[in-house]
Amino acid sequence: MNSQLDYINDLLEKDSELRDKIRDEVHDLDKKTRMMAGILNKLHSTPQDQIAPLLDSVRPIIQSCRKNSSALAEIIPPNQLWKWKDMWSISLRNAIYSAALVEYVTTRSLISLEQVNATLGIDDAWKDRFALTAEDYLHALITLVNELSRLAVNSVTMGNFDEPLKISIFVKDVFSGFSMLNLKNDTLRRRYDSLKYDLKKIEEVVYDVSLRKLSGTKAPEEVSDATKSSQ
Amino acid sequence: MSEIRNGLRSKQEILSLFDVLRSQLDNFQDTREKLIKASRDATNLSKKLIFHLHHVMTEGTENGQEVAQIARPKLIQIEQLFATMKPDLEGDQFWRYQRVVSPGLQEYIEALSFTHYLTYNSLITWKEVQDRLSDESGSPYFPLPVEDYLLGVSDLTGELMRYAITAIPRKGGRATANAVCTFVRQCKTDFETLTPHSRELAKKQRVTVESLHKIEDVAYAVAIRCYEYDLPHDILDDIVSRTLGTSQPGESRGRRGDHAEFGYY
Numbered sequence: 001m002n003s004q005l006d007y008i009n010d011l012l013e014k015d016s017e018l019r020d021k022i023r024d025e026v027h028d029l030d031k032k033t034r035m036m037a038g039i040l041n042k043l044h045s046t047p048q049d050q051i052a053p054l055l056d057s058v059r060p061i062i063q064s065c066r067k068n069s070s071a072l073a074e075i076i077p078p079n080q081l082w083k084w085k086d087m088w089s090i091s092l093r094n095a096i097y098s099a100a101l102v103e104y105v106t107t108r109s110l111i112s113l114e115q116v117n118a119t120l121g122i123d124d125a126w127k128d129r130f131a132l133t134a135e136d137y138l139h140a141l142i143t144l145v146n147e148l149s150r151l152a153v154n155s156v157t158m159g160n161f162d163e164p165l166k167i168s169i170f171v172k173d174v175f176s177g178f179s180m181l182n183l184k185n186d187t188l189r190r191r192y193d194s195l196k197y198d199l200k201k202i203e204e205v206v207y208d209v210s211l212r213k214l215s216g217t218k219a220p221e222e223v224s225d226a227t228k229s230s231q
Numbered sequence: 232m233s234e235i236r237n238g239l240r241s242k243q244e245i246l247s248l249f250d251v252l253r254s255q256l257d258n259f260q261d262t263r264e265k266l267i268k269a270s271r272d273a274t275n276l277s278k279k280l281i282f283h284l285h286h287v288m289t290e291g292t293e294n295g296q297e298v299a300q301i302a303r304p305k306l307i308q309i310e311q312l313f314a315t316m317k318p319d320l321e322g323d324q325f326w327r328y329q330r331v332v333s334p335g336l337q338e339y340i341e342a343l344s345f346t347h348y349l350t351y352n353s354l355i356t357w358k359e360v361q362d363r364l365s366d367e368s369g370s371p372y373f374p375l376p377v378e379d380y381l382l383g384v385s386d387l388t389g390e391l392m393r394y395a396i397t398a399i400p401r402k403g404g405r406a407t408a409n410a411v412c413t414f415v416r417q418c419k420t421d422f423e424t425l426t427p428h429s430r431e432l433a434k435k436q437r438v439t440v441e442s443l444h445k446i447e448d449v450a451y452a453v454a455i456r457c458y459e460y461d462l463p464h465d466i467l468d469d470i471v472s473r474t475l476g477t478s479q480p481g482e483s484r485g486r487r488g489d490h491a492e493f494g495y496y
Contacts, residue, residue: 004356004357004358005421005424005425007357008357008377008380008381008425009424009425009428011377012377012425012428012429013428015428016428078323079322079323079325079326080323080326081323081326081327082323082324082325082326082327082329083326083329103238104238107237107238107240108240109237109238109239109240110238110239110240110244110245110248111238111239112237112238112239112248113248115237115238127323128322128323129323134252134255134256135256137252138252173242173245173246174245176242176245176246177245177246177248177249177252178249180246180249180250180253181249181252181253181256182253182256182257182260183256184260
């Protein structure tokens with residue numbers, strides 16, 4: 001029993017060391033996601049012509065998350081992705097959310113799984129240690145939609161009446177995607193329910209704007225160019 | 232940002248992505264439910280085995296080999312359940328479902344370690360458990376987490392407490408109770424060093440300490456009466472079994488400080 005006790009103690013000791021290392025790395029990643037969220041929060045009060053530089057200031061921070069991805073992939077032992085994943089899930093979701101918001105505001109499109117992997121520097125070869133899971137991606141998209149419903153409201157306040165219409169089309173598409181999923185009674189399910197309120201809020205804004213004939217008409221393709229010049 | 236690929240612009244692109252995600256989530260749920268069922272079956276069979284072993288022991292089976300023989304087919308039945316889980320738990324998938332497998336696994340370890348104690352009077356090792364959870368060629372069904380091993384054997388102390396207390400009135404029962412007492416005390420000491428690593432183990436440790444107290448109280452009650460009568464053990468055994476005749480001690484009544492039930496000595 002005694003040699004076994006030492007052996008087990010040793011194993012558990014190593015796990016705690018590993019846990020400390022992961023915690024440090026996640027802490028660093030967290031600092032970055034908070035910084036990005038802070039900058040992106042200014043979207044709600046930034047005039048259109050200043051949005052591009054705002055997004056440009058976020059991009060280098062997103063890219064710097066690659067360092068954390070490769071560090072985590074290095075630390076996690078083979079096949080132990082799911083053993084430790086809970087430690088970084090929330091931070092990773094926040095990073096994905098920031099990347100998705102930047103992508104949406106820049107190109108009016110939904111960031112794909114491949115894009116997230118490329119942006120955050122997640123290598124497919126690490127998939128047993130550090131990977132982007134469907135759950136984390138979906139959680140990030142819900143956060144994105146939550147944020148876009150706020151943006152729809154605030155852009156009208158700033159006099160940008162076309163934004164809610166664009167957001168409405170995009171969010172409806174994402175929502176029909178979500179409604180295809182067979183969600184179980186878990187956190188994803190509860191957060192999915194919150195999407196309905198976001199959708200309702202955005203529709204109300206669209207209604208208010210169209211009722212007052214405030215929105216101009218612009219083709220969706222011109223949108224990214226128009227970001228700089230309009231109004 | 233989009234230097235590698237573009238984002239998904241059309242509704243069609245978005246829906247086909249969600250289609251992929253749906254099948255991933257569905258596969259996960261299906262596997263999870265399958266494993267939950269198997270784990271629950273393992274829990275039930277293990278509980279039955281433990282119950283059966285208690286019953287066998289109160290019937291007076293003192294022979295370790297006999298116990299091992301009774302338990303063997305039942306243990307194999309549970310191990311076969313774990314064998315069926317193997318394909319779903321390969322590579323990185325084990326840790327994905329570990330929380331689902333864990334309850335059945337811990338209950339099995341409790342039953343196995345109880346059998347092992349009754350047969351060899353010793354604590355089964357992590358390695359011995361892992362070996363039983365492997366196929367003939369020695370390749371494990373899945374890696375046995377030390378946490379599950381520790382939590383499983385931690386529950387063993389509760390079973391041993393019950394076993395020791397019901398053993399008292401039988402011939403040689405006091406010696407059994409004392410042996411169990413020493414063994415559980417050692418377990419408590421050994422686990423104590425590991426508690427900082429596992430909150431779950433720390434919780435179970437409190438139960439272990441409680442069980443130990445119960446056994447110690449019983450050992451005390453027995454000892455004080457032995458001093459009083461100052462008789463050789465075998466003669467005392469005879470007196471006890473004659474006196475017992477009708478009454479049976481309740482196994483759940485061994486509370487700390489409650490010695491009333493030993494009034495028949």
